[in-house]
Amino acid sequence: MFLDHLKVFYIAATKKNFSETAKVLHLSQPSVSLQIKHLEEYLNTSLFDRSTKKMELTDTGKLLYQYAEQIIELVNVAEKELALLSxxxxxxxxxxxxxxxxxxxxxxxxxxxxxxxxKVHIKMKIDNSHQIIDKLLSGEIDLGFIEATIHHEKLEIIPFLEDELLIISSMSSPSPLLVDEFIELDQLVLLPLIMRERGSGTRQVLERKLLENKLDPSKLNVILELENTESIKSAVGSGLGAAIISKTAIQKEAELGILKTTRIRGLSLKRHFYLLNKKQSLSPASDAFKELFLGLFR
Structure with a gap:
């Protein structure tokens, strides 16, 4: 019971929000609050400062947070050793x-x-890169897969596959600017663009590359933002505008001749996909998946 309460505390201390913690653990907010209260009563101390609107750890809460991370890691190590023995x-x-x-x-x-x-039960969440990182740090997921380059002291970041961003347009009604294989960089601002939301790996990579090449991303003519790649492809296919998305996501449409692809002359939009995990012992299932998955791309 103590370990269960400790895990709830660890996620709450990471999220700094009982409501978000409840969503992660699929519990009600009162249940989260009650488990934290039971832990505080067991330890005879306050873990959160309730005197302010902002949720902050007390000094004892900060100390327990450090130990909680170590304890959860030790549990993972023990599970891994036992799994190897059995x-x-x-x-x-x-x-x-x-x-x-x-x-x-x-x-x-x-x-x-x-x-x-x-005997391993896989659960997968799909979200934008920024949210995947948050879920990994809070312990909501074991392994993360993202498209954006990041650096974080608590994460191991492993590139496993090279990808490329391409401009896509409707094959039936292409923009006059996209009839050739390449478009000039300064012509990009003339295109009506359908973009992924801010926080997506695709958008982060594109904006970073444009800034490196002296083009302000705010100058782009973004007519629509969508959170789903399939929706973007449908909008482009209907002739609404062009988009810049992963080559991996449009292979089928390109082969069927539904969407046309164009590159930007002199601008490489190649990037890597990354596997992420926290710098601590992984569970046996996570460790096994990581090893097998990376082996597929070696």
Whole structure:
């Protein structure tokens, strides 16, 4: 019971929000509050400062947070050692992936793992890159897969596949600017663009590349923002505008001649996909998946 309460405390202290903690753990907010209260009563101390509107840890809460991280890591180590001794890997594996990876890449590489480890139950969340990082840090997922380059002292970040962003347009009604294989960089601002939301890995990579090439992303003519790649492809296919998305996401449409692809002359929009995990011992299922998955791309 103490360990269960400790895990609730750890996520609450990371999220700094009981409501968000409840969503992560699929509990009610009163249940989260009650478990924190029971932990405080057991330890005979206050863990959160309730005198202000902003949720902050007390000094004892900060100390327990450090130990909670170590204890949860030790539990993972123990589970891994026991699994190796019993020669079985089982339990839940919680994956989080950005849109492109989660919809167009990861599902096709799950079968080999499921056949090898049938006792592992996989749960996958699909979100934008920024939210995947948050979920990984809070302990909501075990492994993350994103499209944006990041640096974080608590995360191990492993590139596993090169990808490229391309301009896509309707094959039936292409923009006059996109009839050739390339478009000039300064012509990009003339296109009506359909973009992913801010926080998506695709948008972060594009904006960073444009800034590196002296083009202010705010100058782009963004007529519509959508949170779903399939919706973007449908909007482009209807002739509403052009978009810049992953080559991985439009392979089928390009082969069928539904969408036309164009590159920007002199601008490389190549990037990597990344596997992320916290710099601590992984659960046996997470460790096994990481090893098998990366082996597919070596």
């Amino acid at each position: 020669d079985t890997i089982h339990g839940d594996l919680r994956l989080g992936a950005s849109m492109t990876i989660g919809e167009y890449l990861l599902p096709y590489h799950l079968s080999a793992f499921i056949k090898k480890y049938p």
